[in-house]
Amino acid sequence: MEYKNIIFAVEAGVARLTLNRPDKLNSFTGEMHAELRDALDRVQADTSVRVLVLTGAGRAFCAGQDLADPDMARTASGGMPDIGNVVEKNYKPLVLRLQNLRVPTIAAVNGIAAGAGASVALACDLVIATQSASFLQAFSKIGLIPDTGGTWFLPQRVGMARAMGLAMLADKLPAAKAAEWGLIWEAVADDAFAARINALATQLAGMPTKALVRTRQAMHAAPGHTLEQQLSFEGGFMRELGWSPDYAEGVAAFMEKRAPEFTGE
Numbered sequence: 001m002e003y004k005n006i007i008f009a010v011e012a013g014v015a016r017l018t019l020n021r022p023d024k025l026n027s028f029t030g031e032m033h034a035e036l037r038d039a040l041d042r043v044q045a046d047t048s049v050r051v052l053v054l055t056g057a058g059r060a061f062c063a064g065q066d067l068a069d070p071d072m073a074r075t076a077s078g079g080m081p082d083i084g085n086v087v088e089k090n091y092k093p094l095v096l097r098l099q100n101l102r103v104p105t106i107a108a109v110n111g112i113a114a115g116a117g118a119s120v121a122l123a124c125d126l127v128i129a130t131q132s133a134s135f136l137q138a139f140s141k142i143g144l145i146p147d148t149g150g151t152w153f154l155p156q157r158v159g160m161a162r163a164m165g166l167a168m169l170a171d172k173l174p175a176a177k178a179a180e181w182g183l184i185w186e187a188v189a190d191d192a193f194a195a196r197i198n199a200l201a202t203q204l205a206g207m208p209t210k211a212l213v214r215t216r217q218a219m220h221a222a223p224g225h226t227l228e229q230q231l232s233f234e235g236g237f238m239r240e241l242g243w244s245p246d247y248a249e250g251v252a253a254f255m256e257k258r259a260p261e262f263t264g265e
């Protein structure tokens with residue numbers, strides 16, 4: 001597929017996916033979603049990829065849905081569009097692809113992350129933002145609810161009181177406060193942002209990939225489990241990972257007092 005709305009490249013085990021509609025603050029369209037699905041399928045199939053970095057071009061990460069997109073147009077008879085169908089067709093598959101990806105994911109939030117753009121960032125494993133970035137749940141301003149997993153991610157990350165305030169009041173949350181609240185991992189000075197993302201991507205690309213992904217899966221499963229169920233769930237992953245080449249390498253490196261050389265297997 002030829003990409004018109006995103007930039008995609010793989011180098012040294014790092015896949016970089018950039019939302020590339022800077023004049024529209026990288027807002028989503030149906031065409032962009034199709035390109036994102038294709039790129040993420042490529043990441044899933046490419047065993048050389050060890051980590052994904054998702055970011056935006058220009059001064060924004062993503063401003064959410066482009067309301068001028070044909071998917072949001074009135075019907076031929078003048079009726080309102082079926083927004084639920086847009087969520088089902090585009091946003092649900094995007095979030096599930098990110099959550100089920102075979103490699104860890106970094107959202108490099110370089111500017112405003114609003115609406116679905118904020119939720120897509122939260123669907124990644126680690127969220128790193130510039131100090132000048134901010135997060136905005138803008139849905140209540142147009143009579144909607146947070147979608148793209150927003151009502152799932154927000155209460156888990158910051159608790160019900162803060163999640164409700166963010167969703168109902170639609171106030172901007174500066175990156176520094178987002179980090180303080182635990183919504184994101186880190187807020188970084190703008191001039192140090194690119195170097196921090198590169199270092200973090202390199203670090204994750206050299207780690208035991210399967211263990212990182214199983215960590216994600218175990219943590220997301222925990223709220224639906226009792227402690228006893230979660231202990232058994234952990235045991236299943238430990239059994240699998242205990243037979244993996246990366247575990248054998250990790251133990252050997254520890255015993256030999258050297259740096260491990262993980263392959264992601």
